Amino acid sequence: MPYTLTQLAADIRETLQSGSGRPAKETICELVSRALTDRAFVAEHLDERAPGANPREVLYEDPDLGFCICGHVYGGPANGAPHDHGSSWAIYGQAVGVTEMTDWRVVRQGAGAEPTLVEPVRTYAMHPGDARLYDMGDVHSPRREAPVKLIRIEGKNLDHVTRSNIKAA
Helix, strand or coil: CCCCHHHHHHHHHHHHHHCCCHHHHHHHHHHHHHHHCCHHHHHHHCCCCCCCCCCEEEEEECCCCCCEEEEEEECCCEECCCECCCCCCEEEEEEECCEEEEEEEEEECCCCCCCEEEEEEEEEEECCCCEEEECCCCEEEEEECCCEEEEEEECCCHHHCCCCCEEEC
16 A cells, blocks of 8 residues: 555654654654655655756645655755754655765854754765754755655754854864
8 A cells, every 4th residue: 555645744744743753753764765665656756847947845744743745856966064953954855866965963063154064974875765863953964966856854944944054164
């Protein structure tokens, strides 16, 4: 039986209503992995984007809890800078292709206009079906050499979240 967007949203909602800590977010990773391995889900929600279109599309935003399910479709290489998600968390789930992720650690906390400086800790590949939590304050960066598709769950809509000023040391 296919896993639908409606069911994924309901399962995430139920999980977050029972707790908002790391164990709940890790359960959401399992739910995302289930969606990522459902070919019908991926085909329906991760359509190709028109050239120049925003690769991120909000597929669902919960009216009460505020979490979002977003579809990301990148048509070519992309190299993201180190970042966190400010006052939110995010779960990245790889549907198609491979994303090289790097985790970073803070070496100097920024203040005011001074950026927070970070250095890389480890780099790993995310393959189809992989889902990973980046909790509040977790600094990471994605790199994609070829087209990829992914699902990202945002604790709250990142369109409305101020991100930290982070630079590689």
